[in-house]
Amino acid sequence: MLTIKNLKAGINGKEILKGIDIFVKEGEVHAIMGPNGSGKSTLAAVLAGRELFKVTEGEVSYFGKNLLEMKPENRARAGIFLGFQYPIEIPGVSMVNFMRAAVNEHRKFRGLNPLSSSDFLKLMREKKELVEIDSKLTNRSVNEGFSGGEKKKNEIFQMAMLEPKLAILDETDSGLDIDALRVVANGVNKLKTKENSTIVITHYQRLLDYIVPDFVHVLYKGRIVKSAGKELAFELEEKGYDWIKKELGEE
Amino acid sequence: MENIDEIKTINEELTGLFQEHVHDIRKNSPEFINAKREEAFADFKKLGLPSQNIEEYRYMDFGKLFKGNYTQLYEPQKLTVDFSSLFKCNVPELDSYIIVLVNGRYYRSDLKFKFPKGVLIGGLSQLSKEHPEIMETYYNKYAGSENNGLAALNTAFAQDGLFIYIPKNTEIEKPIQIINILVYEKDFMVHPRNFIMADDSSSAKIVVCDHTLTPWKYLTNSVTEIILGNNARLDIYNIQDENNSSAHINSVFVNQSSGSAFVSNIASIHGGTIRNNIHVTLDGERSEANIFGLYLTDRKQHIDNFTFVDHAKPNCVSSQLYKGVLDDEATGAFNGKILVRKDAQNTNAFQKNNNVLLTNEARMNTKPQLEIYADDVKCSHGATVGQINEDALFYMRSRGISEKEARLMLMYAFAFEVIGKINFAPLQERITDLVDKRLRGELSRCSNCVVNCR
Numbered sequence: 122m123l124t125i126k127n128l129k130a131g132i133n134g135k136e137i138l139k140g141i142d143i144f145v146k147e148g149e150v151h152a153i154m155g156p157n158g159s160g161k162s163t164l165a166a167v168l169a170g171r172e173l174f175k176v177t178e179g180e181v182s183y184f185g186k187n188l189l190e191m192k193p194e195n196r197a198r199a200g201i202f203l204g205f206q207y208p209i210e211i212p213g214v215s216m217v218n219f220m221r222a223a224v225n226e227h228r229k230f231r232g233l234n235p236l237s238s239s240d241f242l243k244l245m246r247e248k249k250e251l252v253e254i255d256s257k258l259t260n261r262s263v264n265e266g267f268s269g270g271e272k273k274k275n276e277i278f279q280m281a282m283l284e285p286k287l288a289i290l291d292e293t294d295s296g297l298d299i300d301a302l303r304v305v306a307n308g309v310n311k312l313k314t315k316e317n318s319t320i321v322i323t324h325y326q327r328l329l330d331y332i333v334p335d336f337v338h339v340l341y342k343g344r345i346v347k348s349a350g351k352e353l354a355f356e357l358e359e360k361g362y363d364w365i366k367k368e369l370g371e372e
Numbered sequence: 373m374e375n376i377d378e379i380k381t382i383n384e385e386l387t388g389l390f391q392e393h394v395h396d397i398r399k400n401s402p403e404f405i406n407a408k409r410e411e412a413f414a415d416f417k418k419l420g421l422p423s424q425n426i427e428e429y430r431y432m433d434f435g436k437l438f439k440g441n442y443t444q445l446y447e448p449q450k451l452t453v454d455f456s457s458l459f460k461c462n463v464p465e466l467d468s469y470i471i472v473l474v475n476g477r478y479y480r481s482d483l484k485f486k487f488p489k490g491v492l493i494g495g496l497s498q499l500s501k502e503h504p505e506i507m508e509t510y511y512n513k514y515a516g517s518e519n520n521g522l523a524a525l526n527t528a529f530a531q532d533g534l535f536i537y538i539p540k541n542t543e544i545e546k547p548i549q550i551i552n553i554l555v556y557e558k559d560f561m562v563h564p565r566n567f568i569m570a571d572d573s574s575s576a577k578i579v580v581c582d583h584t585l586t587p588w589k590y591l592t593n594s595v596t597e598i599i600l601g602n603n604a605r606l607d608i609y610n611i612q613d614e615n616n617s618s619a620h621i622n623s624v625f626v627n628q629s630s631g632s633a634f635v636s637n638i639a640s641i642h643g644g645t646i647r648n649n650i651h652v653t654l655d656g657e658r659s660e661a662n663i664f665g666l667y668l669t670d671r672k673q674h675i676d677n678f679t680f681v682d683h684a685k686p687n688c689v690s691s692q693l694y695k696g697v698l699d700d701e702a703t704g705a706f707n708g709k710i711l712v713r714k715d716a717q718n719t720n721a722f723q724k725n726n727n728v729l730l731t732n733e734a735r736m737n738t739k740p741q742l743e744i745y746a747d748d749v750k751c752s753h754g755a756t757v758g759q760i761n762e763d764a765l766f767y768m769r770s771r772g773i774s775e776k777e778a779r780l781m782l783m784y785a786f787a788f789e790v791i792g793k794i795n796f797a798p799l800q801e802r803i804t805d806l807v808d809k810r811l812r813g814e815l816s817r818c819s820n821c822v823v824n825c826r
């Protein structure tokens with residue numbers, strides 16, 4: 122479904138992604154790991170359409186379409202979901218209105234009528250249970266005053282509401298205690314089908330105990346320096362990123 | 373920058389017009405009002421229109437505003453338009469008493485309703501003759517024309533306007549809705565004079581809608597004196613929705629006695645130039661003033677808000693919140709002055725002005741001015757001029773919400789802080805709707821108002 126070829130992108134003339142190749146098929150789970158600053162969030166943002174980053178070379182096709190030409194909202198409607206590493210607070214925009222607008226835009230895209238108020242609230246309730254999110258949170262402004270863990274759960278809640286084909290979860294595990302981690306992972310697993318795919322960006326191996334990847338890629342200094350099966354995650358956990366650096370002839 | 377000669381010429385023209393028409397101007401006013409008129413005219417001759425050299429008028433070019441071929445009417449108009457149809461429509465969401473003023477003069481009210489005993493609502497000219505006991509004491513007491521050229525000009529020319537008196541211990545539950553209609557077939561200037569008094573322990577809500585019915589240039593220089601007795605509560609909501617070639621100078625002077633609570637909430641929706649001068653004197657202990665404003669501007673609109681809160685007595689609270697969205701080449705100014713006098717201990721004064729500029733051409737000048745002479749004072753102020761939050765915009769778009777809709781939701785969220793202060797649900801709903809339509813660039817006349825302006 123997703124083909125990334127030689128993708129180069131940067132900001133203000135500074136190159137961050139230096140030629141990325143990733144192929145994701147339906148139903149696959151890919152993990153992208155790597156030390157801080159290697160470009161994981163940038164890759165996620167570029168895939169979601171953040172215009173702040175300029176793509177200088179390469180191609181990304183999504184179900185045969187040129188993803189890079191699509192506006193962020195059209196990518197979302199076509200099934201791409203980005204779980205933000207740092208979810209944004211939007212004072213004054215209620216979770217309910219935000220989600221209603223999003224869900225109805227998705228429905229419109231698929232030629233469906235907007236959900237009635239009661240159907241929408243019912244959907245909210247179902248999905249809230251799925252991700253074990255506190256009911257009160259959805260009565261507030263988007264992410265406003267949410268704890269770190271609540272923000273991450275809220276990302277999974279939104280994902281549950283929108284049922285994406287390709288979810289890109291950017292460090293959804295960081296800053297979570299073990300219970301919250303389990304809830305988040307459970308949410309992701311329950312939403313998993315044979316058709317949809319997930320790219321899990323993580324710094325640690327521990328999330329991968331819950332969400333088992335088919336492929337693990339190590340991103341380092343803007344390049345995928347290693348790709349393998351899930352055993353790579355264990356190896357990384359054991360030997361640390363220094364091992365990668367050493368292999369690359371760095372100290 | 374203004375042209376000094378231009379202002380001088382205009383001052384002379386206005387002075388000449390007054391002298392030429394003084395007989396008609398005086399004709400329908402009681403003697404005590406005409407006495408104030410003479411004083412004010414002398415003041416105006418001395419002061420003239422304010423110059424941009426004065427800090428608080430820095431962004432107002434009165435020379436440009438007053439220049440032109442404005443008609444003034446010195447005698448009551450025989451209205452040729454049939455306004456009776458207005459009263460047939462009803463306001464679905466807002467159940468209110470309706471008072472209509474046309475071209476600055478009291479036109480009529482919905483005669484069906486009965487106010488509690490002692491309530492006086494009508495035209496200033498007529499009611500000041502019928503009730504000199506109130507007006508002899510209060511007329512022009514707080515408008516201070518001796519150092520304010522605009523107020524002086526109004527007091528000199530004013531012939532009529534709105535008069536509301538709520539007697540002691542009287543509560544009016546339903547809002548009183550004032551519809552100010554400007555309708556003329558030439559460029560038109562008017563100096564309406566309003567007087568509102570909520571006597572001790574009374575309470576009322578007033579909604580003022582300003583409209584223009586034709587696309588001519590209108591210039592309004594209104595003065596409203598508002599008096600709150602001990603423990604009185606008065607909320608005034610003003611929807612400014614005039615055409616974009618018109619100018620409205622709206623000067624409000626409020627005097628509050630002990631324990632009173634005042635709310636002014638102005639939504640500036642349309643209008644070429646709008647200048648709101650809100651002067652509030654907290655003249656009794658434990659009184660409270662809430663002064664809010666929301667302005668949504670585009671094209672070449674200019675919106676200028678000036679507030680002056682005078683903490684004259686101890687233990688008072690004032691809170692000011694002004695927020696604005698400026699699009700295209702719109703310009704704006706906010707100048708908020710807080711004075712805490714020496715004896716006004718235990719004062720709480722709060723002021724905030726936030727602005728969002730949607731283009732590189734839009735401009736906003738914001739300036740708080742604090743003068744504090746007491747030592748036990750809690751005072752905070754803050755001003756921001758920013759853009760739409762790009763991170764929030766991307767976050768919303770990444771969920772499938774279109775850029776346009778996301779922008780609207782963000783602007784609306786920004787504006788809602790002010791609308792949310794309207795503590796009267798039906799009105800809040802209506803203004804919410806109006807603001808939403810305005811932000812969407814849809815026809816945004818008060819569609820639910822009795823007046824179908826377009």
Ligand SMILES: Nc1ncnc2c1ncn2[C@@H]1O[C@H](COP(=O)(O)OP(=O)(O)O)[C@@H](O)[C@H]1O
Nearest residue numbers: 132137155156157158159160161162163164173
């Ligand atoms: N908005 C930005 N402006 C400038 N540099 C940025 C910006 N965002 C990220 N970078 C830089 O790009 C590199 C990769 O960052 P990021 O993608 O956040 O890494 P990761 O998510 O792997 O920790 C870092 O060197 C970071 O400083």
Ligand SMILES: [Mg+2]
Nearest residue numbers: 161162206292
């Ligand atoms: Mg990151």
